[in-house]
Amino acid sequence: MNETHGKDKNMSCDINPPTLGSYGATGYKHISLNSYKLVACPPKLSPRRRIKLARAVAFSTIFFSVLIFLFSGCSHFNKDCDTVYQVATIDSLLNACYDGSVDMRTIKSQGDTGIGTFNQLDGEMIVLDGEIYKIKEDGTISVVADSETTPFCAVTFFKSDKKLELQPGMKFSQLSPALLGSLNYFYAIKITGKFKSVKARSVPMQAKPYPMLVDVVKAQPVFNLEDIEGTAVGFFSPAYVKGINVPGFHLHFISSDLKRGGHILDFEIEKAEMQTDETHGFMMVLPEDETFQHLDLTKDKEKELNKVEK
Numbered sequence: 001m002n003e004t005h006g007k008d009k010n011m012s013c014d015i016n017p018p019t020l021g022s023y024g025a026t027g028y029k030h031i032s033l034n035s036y037k038l039v040a041c042p043p044k045l046s047p048r049r050r051i052k053l054a055r056a057v058a059f060s061t062i063f064f065s066v067l068i069f070l071f072s073g074c075s076h077f078n079k080d081c082d083t084v085y086q087v088a089t090i091d092s093l094l095n096a097c098y099d100g101s102v103d104m105r106t107i108k109s110q111g112d113t114g115i116g117t118f119n120q121l122d123g124e125m126i127v128l129d130g131e132i133y134k135i136k137e138d139g140t141i142s143v144v145a146d147s148e149t150t151p152f153c154a155v156t157f158f159k160s161d162k163k164l165e166l167q168p169g170m171k172f173s174q175l176s177p178a179l180l181g182s183l184n185y186f187y188a189i190k191i192t193g194k195f196k197s198v199k200a201r202s203v204p205m206q207a208k209p210y211p212m213l214v215d216v217v218k219a220q221p222v223f224n225l226e227d228i229e230g231t232a233v234g235f236f237s238p239a240y241v242k243g244i245n246v247p248g249f250h251l252h253f254i255s256s257d258l259k260r261g262g263h264i265l266d267f268e269i270e271k272a273e274m275q276t277d278e279t280h281g282f283m284m285v286l287p288e289d290e291t292f293q294h295l296d297l298t299k300d301k302e303k304e305l306n307k308v309e310k
């Protein structure tokens with residue numbers, strides 16, 4: 001017997017090579033993974049010490065597993081893992097599901113770039129460089145509190161895969177999926193630079209009973225911004241997500257001075273660079289409220305979507 005290992009006088013097994021330190025009062029301290037080697041049999045521990053040891057082993061296993069997960073190159077479930085995180089569906093929004101179901105703190109943990117709207121349809125959302133902005137009914141912008149909620153949004157951690165200079169004079173309608181890669185992936189998009197013009201809109205906050213979105217946008221405020229620097233942010237989504245998201249391009253605009261913006265109806269480029277992030281993962285969380293539970297989502301809303309988005 002080389003050591004008595006703290007208070008445990010009943011341990012009788014040799015340890016080879018000798019431990020680097022004592023077990024201490026808890027019976028499990030100072031175990032070196034490289035040098036600790038039992039030669040004969042495990043030490044005879046009292047039931048209380050066995051429970052303590054088992055707890056320590058379980059704790060260590062969980063602790064080191066979490067560490068490995070955090071530092072394994074995919075430091076967050078979504079971060080840098082090319083995943084779009086979406087709240088609810090575009091059809092639920094078209095069907096007047098405007099009650100927020102996920103807060104901004106959660107949205108920030110799932111992405112630093114994206115678009116959406118807020119509880120009660122209170123303005124357009126733009127997420128840029130990890131900050132969430134609200135473009136209000138009058139086109140002005142404010143930073144959003146973490147406690148605010150969203151009934152619909154999509155975000156991702158933006159990692160630029162491709163950059164290209166857009167042609168001066170290019171209109172929003174000329175933005176082609178051919179510039180991206182495949183029609184079958186999601187692409188997060190950032191277009192930064194100077195715009196000759198941006199036609200944008202926002203939506204006014206709604207009260208219950210909520211009107212359908214197609215009726216809300218009939219009176220939407222539209223802003224014609226000219227010679228403005230800023231960033232268009234959003235997604236290209238594949239055709240097969242119809243009903244879930246907006247197939248094609250869906251972009252929101254925010255000016256460089258963070259003072260103007262909105263959902264883009266049209267733009268004309270003066271000088272701008274487009275960055276794209278091809279995204280292979282898609283995660284959606286659905287509202288748990290009664291409204292969503294009883295919603296009829298069987299109808300094709302494509303015509304309404306075109307009226308709402310364009």
Ligand SMILES: [Zn+2]
Binds near residue numbers: 116124251263
């Ligand atoms: Zn929008």
